[in-house]
Amino acid sequence: MPDTPHLAPPPRRRPRNGVRALTAVAVVLAVAAGGSYAAGLGPFARGDDGPDPAAMRQARAFLADWAAGRLPGAADRTTRPDTARDVLQSFTAGLDIEGPRLAAAEKAEEAEDGTLTVPFTAKMPITGLGTWTYESELPLVREKKDGGWKVDWRLSLVHPRLSDTQKFRLEREETTPPKVTDRHGTSVADGSYPSLTPLLGRLADRTGGGPRGAVRLVDRATGETVRTEASFGERPDPAADDRPVRTTLDATWQAAAEKALAQADGKNAALVALRIDNGEILALANSPASGFNRAASGTYAPGSTWKIVTSSALLLKGAVQPDDVVDCPKYLTVGKRFHNVETSEFPGATFRKDFTESCNTAFISLRGKLDEGELGKVARTYFGVGQEWHIGIPTYDGSVPVPKDETEKAASMIGQGRVQANPLIMASVTATAVSGEFHQPSITAGNEDGTRTEPLPDEVVGRLRELMRATVTDGTAHVLADLPGEIGAKTGTAEVSDDQDNNGWLVAHRGNVAVAVVVEEGVTGGGSAGPVVHSLLSAVPEDPS
Template identity: 55%
Template sequence: MTTTQRTPGRGGRRAPLPLALAATLLLGGCSLLPGDEDEESVDPAAVAAARGFLTDWAAGGYDRAAARTDSPEAAARTLRNFTEGLDITRSRLAPERADTVKDGARVPFGARLTVRGLGVWSYRSAVTVRRADPEGKGWVVHWELPLVHPRLSDRAKFGLEREETSTPTVLDAGGEPLGLATAPSLPVALSLAPGKGAARGEIRLVDRATGEKLRVEKHFGPRGTPHKERRTTLDAALQSAAEKSLAARAEGKNAGLVALRISDGRVLAVANNPATGFNRALLGRYAPGSTMKVLTSAALIEKKAVAPGDSVPCPKYLTVGKRFHNVETSEIPGASFRDDFTHSCNTAFISLRERLADDELTSFASSRFGVGQEWHTGVPTFDGKVPAPGDDTEKAAAVFGQGRTEANPLVMASVTATAVSGRFHQPYVVPGAGEKATARTSPLSANTVTQLRTLMRATVTEGTATVLRDLPGEVGAKTGSAEVTEEGEANGWMVAYRGDVAVAVVVEEGGHGSESAGPVTRDLLAAVPD
């Protein structure tokens, strides 16, 4: 068989474009996208003139672009006013296949213009090029207003109208406003900060003489009337106590707090320090440290793998792939499991790891406590992670809340509420959000709940949480110190309950949870009605 080789040219098959020519040309934050190069009947110089104009315009070189036109002064003024007046931060102009027209050529193009803080405005227009002189030497862009946009004319121009955004008024569970002066954490905690996710605006075509709106060319943001109020499940007294305590007792450290109602999961307070910083309370990803022992204990007790009175030694060190130790390398001679819990012995819990299957803590956290499932709280949240360990060392770390386990005050307040009630109630901040709950869990046994409450109560009366001992009523707690680095100070944790309220507090680099998170927890629980 004979193969005929064709020479590129008119009527011939063209070789593929080099990859470099097919890539997007980036210019000063703007870009020009190449179109079809196969414009066989159009003078390549005419196409180059049109593309040069678009390249300069896209790059913000208005004077350079205007110099390529037959009306440089008017072109430069219009391009600058159009871009700056509509607050366009990036222009992407994509030339398409050129066509011949009378006395020249026409190059259509697609425009994608980014309007600051609102979004992208897309449309199509075209550049017309003509001979620069009667002798046919060179090409020049024919300047006309519709080149910029087909509806731009001597009678009509475009204007940008932004809708003023303001933080909605936050209402507590009773429908009363929560003032930002006393609850400064709420805009960030509830994702209500102005301009975040709900910016609105319009590009309008208006009459140049009267300013009358002729049409809406582009609408940005959600339609309809914006919500001026945001109803929540928050309790005004507890929210105020949380804000004041973090500001006064966190000693300038990053911290987060969540309190919720045990019986139904309603979030009663959510606060961060600093109030306008990262939303640690709901979106943080921390190792929960020894507060995780509440969940681990539930898994062990539920399967009758251990009981509070059982002897479980608490040595200073235990090696499982690496050397683990207790806080300040403490030990408890002749320890029972009750002693190990109330005084937070890491090595004792590590020694019990073999009584749980490798993935048992992961499945138990999800199936009983809802951790790692998707929650619908009404605001953005991170809902915890207890991954299956990759080896025995990771499993040893997981049982006392280190390794790859991640949580935040919302997750640990929920863990506490589940432990002392026996049933997971999905937390929620916005009324009605709980009705969309998809997490599926099974309850803990009554025996497990009774033992967990007893252990947490003993932690307050004689263990590491005695900072809460003078509070009236049944108060239970668990402290934690979660290591972040070998050299740095540990994060301080405390989870606790009083009446129908569960609370969790984390203080970054706070060290002992009893000393850093303890006073904040006490202030919050002291505000719970007797």
């Protein structure tokens, strides 16, 4: 099944222990998750400007390694590898950092002595509390031995106030467990749904019942607080009623989702199931269940599942029809050589065959049919991707930047390059594709909705449903063919880096439900995400109540 694309960020992460009451832990650095820089197509891809492209590459490579948890690799890019590795490791554990993002500035600042400084933004999610955001800078120096660039290691690059005399400490306050129910009034806060435990505080924030804590800057010698860097949570409102927060979740679907992720064979994975008619989330699950909410906040290349959006863009322009011949060769070179899974080929294939077999080279060959930035415009205008969503918990809402060159445009056609999504986004994309109308997803009622979209034409919706159904009956999603109902689906396989296996994706719809699953390092979509979706749909009714 030829779904191999090019570059996806999020790394594997280890499960964490539960939150602690009034924890005080000295820390010195936080690690971010979700970056890839290989081939210059990841989220830290450099621009064309800058004092020295090699220096910018080194700075972005350091941030990408740090972000992805490849701490030895990040440390080796510095002038003091041993010290850097110890500091980077201690901060992650001490501040309970999970899934943060590091974004480098487009340009470096050059000093008279030839040293460079690259500003960057750090967004550090602290498990169960919130995200600590700050600005810092990477100093770079040229090595005398070989002329290469290194990050000039110093504590202040981690955070401007980190020093030999001051460090950070995380403090948590013990709070009353929040009261949260599913759509039918069944409690989901009793520990029976592990994936929801890290989210309960967020869901209860509106009543002031969520967790509270702070990051303090403290004196290393005395332990006294110098200042509070970040505070999380609100004091309960004494006047607030004691009614539980009711969510859109369905306890039956949530339980099935938690169980289904066991099919991921212990790999990091995430699942979202939502109603097609209104975007209400029925299940949201992560493996491991504790810590980072990769289902809604992850930043992944969606791989070939993105071909749903690419097909929409092509169909909207009348640039292709399902029965048109669009050849599927083994390779296609656009600045670099792209290929299909196992270098498969389908000479004389129709576009329908290209979709059902997920042919990368065929889709890339159609890139000239779309204008620069048109794919991103379609994603935003019809699917709401990249607009600001308010679902009731923090989310990452996707990004489809205008390609910088033809190679990046080719990669974006197959959900690679700088295209970023997560299971929440791809479940919503699937729901929009088969209904024609975008609904902002929600996990609680009464959320602000500032999204503005247009409906897909009925003809395009009909074509997409036909293509997704054929992918189940005759294509790469055949793993779902034995299930009842008119299931449609799309598989995806997304490259991460040279030293990591591909991420596996599968999106599907049945009745009034759309589902999306990603399995990190799952190799293929049908082989890794397919069994997860099959397990879920086997355990739940064809339609939710």
